[in-house]
Amino acid sequence: MEVTGHTRGPASIRDVAAAAGVSYQTVSRVINAHPSVRPATRERVLAAVEELGFRRSATALALARGRSRTVTVLTADTTHYGYASILRGVEEAARAAAYSVGVGVLESADEATVAAEVRRAADVGGGLVVIAYDPAGVRALEAVPAGLPVVGVVETPASPPADDRPWVWTDDREAAYRATRHLLSLGHETVHYVAIPSDTRPASARIAGRRQALTEADAPQPPPVQGGWGPAGGYAAGLKLAGDPSVTAILCGNDDLALGVLRALHEAGRPVPGEVSVAGFDDAPHSAYLTPSLTTVRLDFTGLGRAAFALLHGALEESAPITPHPVSAPELVVRETSGRPGPTDGG
Amino acid sequence: MEVTGHTRGPASIRDVAAAAGVSYQTVSRVINAHPSVRPATRERVLAAVEELGFRRSATALALARGRSRTVTVLTADTTHYGYASILRGVEEAARAAAYSVGVGVLESADEATVAAEVRRAADVGGGLVVIAYDPAGVRALEAVPAGLPVVGVVETPASPPADDRPWVWTDDREAAYRATRHLLSLGHETVHYVAIPSDTRPASARIAGRRQALTEADAPQPPPVQGGWGPAGGYAAGLKLAGDPSVTAILCGNDDLALGVLRALHEAGRPVPGEVSVAGFDDAPHSAYLTPSLTTVRLDFTGLGRAAFALLHGALEESAPITPHPVSAPELVVRETSGRPGPTDGG
DNA sequence: ACCGCGGGTGTGACCGGTCACCTCCATGCG
DNA sequence: CGCATGGAGGTGACCGGTCACACCCGCGGT
Structure with a gap:
């Protein structure tokens, strides 16, 4: 009815300008809150903007501004x-x-x-x-x-x-340090590590954090086991570790890995935390609800x-x-998968 | 050396055109594989493109084309x-x-x-x-x-x-139907349901699928329990259901919900699948590695x-x-959380 | 009365592409 | 030989904004 000759598609600043009886530049000024526009003019432009449902095109903006x-x-x-x-x-x-x-x-x-x-x-x-x-x-x-x-x-x-x-x-250096210390403090001789792919770098922060904790405790330093990203990789790594009766504590590069490790330990008949303790990284939402619930380091x-x-x-x-x-700093969340080492020589 | 006056920043088709000694339109034609460009010209343009590292601006493209x-x-x-x-x-x-x-x-x-x-x-x-x-x-x-x-x-x-x-x-109607039938076929009298928020609609496809299976089996139709999205909601719903000894089969709106339900059943001392069977939806990567592993319907x-x-x-x-x-059609993945109902009158 | 100044506006070019249309030239054909 | 045809390529406008600049006007100072 009142809109006569404006183009199809979304309204542009030219359309708004025409409707408000000003130049497109004035519309631009209003949009960008430029000070030197008379209040009355601003009102008229804003009314036209409202009426035409004008929205400034992100594309055109990007092109004109360069970013x-x-x-x-x-x-x-x-x-x-x-x-x-x-x-x-x-x-x-x-x-x-x-x-x-x-x-x-x-x-x-x-x-x-x-x-x-x-x-x-x-x-x-x-x-x-x-x-x-x-x-x-x-x-x-x-x-x-x-x-x-x-x-x-x-x-x-x-x-x-x-x-x-x-x-x-x-x-994550600190995170690995704390998790490792936690496990050592429970009485484990050492802490094995199932690594995410990035941790293969010798300079890996997590590996360094764990090493520091182990060194301070004069504990042996078993080499990390490669685990990949998902539960499947953790499972494979877990099966290997489960076969070694000297393994009583396993730190995992993330909670999914830990899940796979838990499963492998279960299948190998090694109770958690009775015989083996496990800890992860991330504190994924489901980790608190696992049975047993997973000790992990929450990362922000x-x-x-x-x-x-x-x-x-x-x-x-x-x-x-x-x-x-x-x-936020990493926060150790102690749950059910970590505990004192039990007698391992029995079985 | 050979590049003299072209602008700062990424090269535009005008820059390329200048370098190749043609007009910007010809460059455009080459980019868009327009047939009527002489091979020799095309070569020259492509060489210039290569040399200047030209990439067509997605922004300008969007502005010009309108989409x-x-x-x-x-x-x-x-x-x-x-x-x-x-x-x-x-x-x-x-x-x-x-x-x-x-x-x-x-x-x-x-x-x-x-x-x-x-x-x-x-x-x-x-x-x-x-x-x-x-x-x-x-x-x-x-x-x-x-x-x-x-x-x-x-x-x-x-x-x-x-x-x-x-x-x-x-x-997901079919998915719910299949999961429910699976549980019924194991001998459960009925199947309870822990719902995701969308399932509150009476027209919910999952609820309809479950209802159909229950109806066909002449089984009672306990109302769905609201669970939310995550394990926490499943846990809360699970605690309620765990208290009712007549509950022996629970279908959950997703695997996270099922995880919470499993935890609640564990805490309530009701073994899975010994006493209660549980099934989920989604087949999240970790579901196969839970202990017990989760029966679920894989959705594509x-x-x-x-x-x-x-x-x-x-x-x-x-x-x-x-x-x-x-x-892909939903696929029932039967794992360890579903089994025949055990004697529930004992405890 | 003249100038400078600054607020309020409008005009033109530009960002980097595309599209519509025009020109130029080499053919082929009647 | 004249002309329609089509391939090869160029020119101008446009997409929807922004920016740099010029303009007009009212005001205060001299």
Whole structure:
């Protein structure tokens, strides 16, 4: 009725300008809260905005400004609890800052594929959060071209990151240290370790934390067992360890691994925590409800995601001073899978 | 050396054109594989593309074409296994089609918040996949403005969806039917049900499937117990059911719920499957490794995600005929939590 | 009365692509 | 030989915003 000649599709600032009887630039000023617009004019423009249901196109904004209010999270798996939590943290912070978040899954760790994925993510503009706990993620982080804002979510690094390529991490060295000490304090001679893939690096923070605890206690240092990411890998590793009667305490790189280990111990007839104690990392939601419930170290993945976004936000805009690391410290959660070692010579 | 005056930042088609000694339009033609470009010219352009590291800007493309090769997944939780798998399926299919995928988390089911989230997602253009298993998702699906391409991921609907607003689903009616029949066939008198929030609707497909199985077997029909989404809710529901000695079989709306129920039964001293049988939905990765391992119905969430994308892709472009539902049928996976009912009158 | 100044607006170019349309030239055919 | 045809390529406008700049006007100072 009152709308006569405006174009099909969503209204643009030109449409709004026409409706309000001003120039498109004035509309732009109103949208951006520029001070020098007369109140009466502002009112008219806002009324037109309301009436036409105008929404400023994110695409056009990105093109004109050169950056895109978008962060893309590159991850090897959306399904894994830790990764999914990081994604949630990023999304949460991004939403609060009116950013959009994209996801790219690194299907394989193959160099070319990863590089292609990084390029794709770069095409949309904005920043990148790379979850670099695993080989695919590490590759991706390396493949990010210079000049593209990126934050890596990594294990506790040995040396601080370069300024132009910040990292974010939880103190998993400390986490491993505490979990190991907890198990030792119960009376176990040593603590075996089932590793997630990233822990194969000799510099792995978790391995270092465990080593420190073992060293301080003058305990033997059995080499880590490779477990992969999921329960299946933990199960396989668990079967190996279950066969060795000297094994009484097992620390696992994550809760899923621990679950597999628990199953393997069960099948091998080694009661938990009667004979063997088990602890995990992450405190996934189901860990508290397992039978027996899982002793684990809670890691603040959501906070990690938020921190990653904050850093990126700081790099993309000249606001929000780069908040260092408002990530909660790891917290040991003692549950039923850890206890004093029982007599193992009996069976 | 050879590059003299081209602009800072990523190269544009104008830069490439200058380097190759052609017009920007020719570059555009080469990029888009337009036939009428002489091979020699094409070669020159491609060489320039290579040399300058040209990548076509997704933003500019979106602006010029009017649509943005992006799909945004709206979900209430990135952490939940089923949701995360759907996201992965969407991402997988999207990547194959050179689309980007965004995520929006519906933090609350509050109408205004959800509407705002939908608008935000709409701002980036492209299509929407809304995971509408829960109240927040259902609200979001309703709040999507007409004209915006959207696909809902829903429970088996009572009536087929409208053409312009397609849905995608697994046959969870059949899934519930099969799981219930399985439990009945073991000799249980009836099957109790711990529901996920969406199942409160009287028209819920899962509830209908279970009802049908119970009806066919002339079994009593105890009302569903509300469980929520996570293990905590399952635990609470499980405690209630555990107190009733007549309860010998419990079907749960998802594996996390089942986990909580198992824990509650354990604490109540009711052995599984000795006294009570339990089954879940989803077949989450850890379910096979629980002790006892969980009988469940595997649902093809990833396929669901891929199907959702395919539908959206069909709506966004005039290609890829709308493949109806290449989603795998639910598959009953019988494990250790289900067995014949034992003597319950003893304790 | 003249100038400078600053608030309130409008105009043109630009971001990096695409699309519609035009030109130029080498053919083929009547 | 003249002309329609189609391949190869170029030009201008446009998508929906932003930015740099010019304009107009009222005001205060001299």
